[in-house]
Amino acid sequence: MVVLSQSALEHFSVIKTYKPSSCVFSEIPVIDIKNPEAKSHIVKACEEYGFFKLINHDVPLEFMASLEAQAVKFFNLSQSEKDKAGPPDPYGYGSKRIGPNGDVGWIEYLLLNTNPEINCQKTLAVFKDSPQIFRSAVEKYITEVKKMAYEVLELAADGLRIEPRNVLSKLIRDEKSDSCFRLNHYPPCPELQTLSGRNLIGFGEHTDPQIISVLRSNNTSGLQICLRDDTWVSVPPDHSSFFLFVGDALQVLTNGRFQSVKHRVLADTMKSRISMIYFGGPPLNEKIAPLPSLVSKEEDCLYKEFTWCEYKYSAYKSKLADFRLGQFEKNVRSNQNQNQNQNHISPI
Ligand SMILES: C=C1C[C@]23C[C@@]1(O)CC[C@H]2[C@@]12CC[C@H](O)[C@@](C)(C(=O)O1)[C@H]2[C@@H]3C(=O)O
Numbered sequence: 001m002v003v004l005s006q007s008a009l010e011h012f013s014v015i016k017t018y019k020p021s022s023c024v025f026s027e028i029p030v031i032d033i034k035n036p037e038a039k040s041h042i043v044k045a046c047e048e049y050g051f052f053k054l055i056n057h058d059v060p061l062e063f064m065a066s067l068e069a070q071a072v073k074f075f076n077l078s079q080s081e082k083d084k085a086g087p088p089d090p091y092g093y094g095s096k097r098i099g100p101n102g103d104v105g106w107i108e109y110l111l112l113n114t115n116p117e118i119n120c121q122k123t124l125a126v127f128k129d130s131p132q133i134f135r136s137a138v139e140k141y142i143t144e145v146k147k148m149a150y151e152v153l154e155l156a157a158d159g160l161r162i163e164p165r166n167v168l169s170k171l172i173r174d175e176k177s178d179s180c181f182r183l184n185h186y187p188p189c190p191e192l193q194t195l196s197g198r199n200l201i202g203f204g205e206h207t208d209p210q211i212i213s214v215l216r217s218n219n220t221s222g223l224q225i226c227l228r229d230d231t232w233v234s235v236p237p238d239h240s241s242f243f244l245f246v247g248d249a250l251q252v253l254t255n256g257r258f259q260s261v262k263h264r265v266l267a268d269t270m271k272s273r274i275s276m277i278y279f280g281g282p283p284l285n286e287k288i289a290p291l292p293s294l295v296s297k298e299e300d301c302l303y304k305e306f307t308w309c310e311y312k313y314s315a316y317k318s319k320l321a322d323f324r325l326g327q328f329e330k331n332v333r334s335n336q337n338q339n340q341n342q343n344h345i346s347p348i
């Protein structure tokens with residue numbers, strides 16, 4: 001990614017934030033996956049925040065480190081080399097532009113389908129003499145993270161007392177599951193120092209459309225989540241743990257009992273942030289609707305049924321900050337309420 005002069009920054013969004021010390025998320029739910037009470041802790045965190053930190057997992061730290069090293073190797077290549085893995089369609093390398101509808105951020109990324117057969121040739125080709133090293137680092141990491149995500153969804157089903165316990169996990173375990181994986185790089189932006197009290201958006205606010213997202217980053221901060229009272233809080237980084245996000249599809253499956261969490265990433269002046277995120281999605285033809293065991297009366301059912309393909313299609317027509325679930329609610333909210341993006345983002 002090319003380093004830009006300050007005048008060139010004007011295409012990006014900046015926001016005013018509170019002093020960093022006053023908005024650190026100190027109450028972040030930390031869940032030990034091996035704790036016998038983990039199932040109820042997961043349910044509580046998904047209800048209250050749609051987000052939690054997971055510790056004591058079995059994903060080997062060396063898998064995280066090897067993949068991070070491969071990501072650094074890729075992002076350190078020249079711009080012209082990286083561009084050979086783009087543009088994202090949606091898979092492949094992208095820089096600054098996120099999605100097809102005009103969103104931009106201080107970011108470059110690689111978006112991959114978790115099925116290695118789909119569309120990753122152009123990315124592998126960039127690794128010239130060592131594509132197999134990159135591919136194996138991605139596969140080893142994803143295999144372990146998926147196992148952990150299945151277990152989390154099974155614990156969530158136990159905590160919700162729904163049966164069978166794989167009712168949620170089977171959706172992302174299916175060999176046709178439409179899951180994807182993203183490596184993000186947020187370069188440092190020294191020019192930010194002159195924009196006192198303002199922050200540059202790395203990845204704009206949004207909810208993830210899938211069932212569950214599992215994020216791991218290096219030790220650089222930047223991730224923020226939006227609490228129920230609409231305040232943004234910074235999540236202290238922890239490179240050996242995972243951060244899990246409830247996605248829109250899980251919100252629908254639980255009839256709104258779990259809520260997808262709005263999150264965003266701010267760029268840092270000095271440090272590079274590298275993150276890797278697994279997005280567990282259902283098969284394209286899977287019908288998504290509130291699970292009958294979580295809806296006591298028909299009139300309490302909050303969402304219309306849709307296929308994952310329909311939701312994904314509509315997501316790709318939306319902008320990052322749009323409230324994508326609105327059109328699938330049974331009692332469609334007014335346009336004004338549907339716009340959740342109430343933060344004041346201004347060009348520089
Ligand atoms: C602006 C967009 C990028 C996105 C597709 C979309 O049209 C709206 C949802 C975005 C998002 C957010 C979570 C994941 O990073 C992602 C891969 C996804 O599934 O939905 C991205 C999409 C993308 O970058 O292609």
Ligand SMILES: O=C(O)CCC(=O)C(=O)O
Binds near residue numbers: 208215223265276277
């Ligand atoms: O890079 C990060 O830390 C989060 C990015 C994110 O939310 C996403 O890729 O959907």
Ligand SMILES: [Fe+2]
Binds near residue numbers: 207
């Ligand atoms: Fe996200």
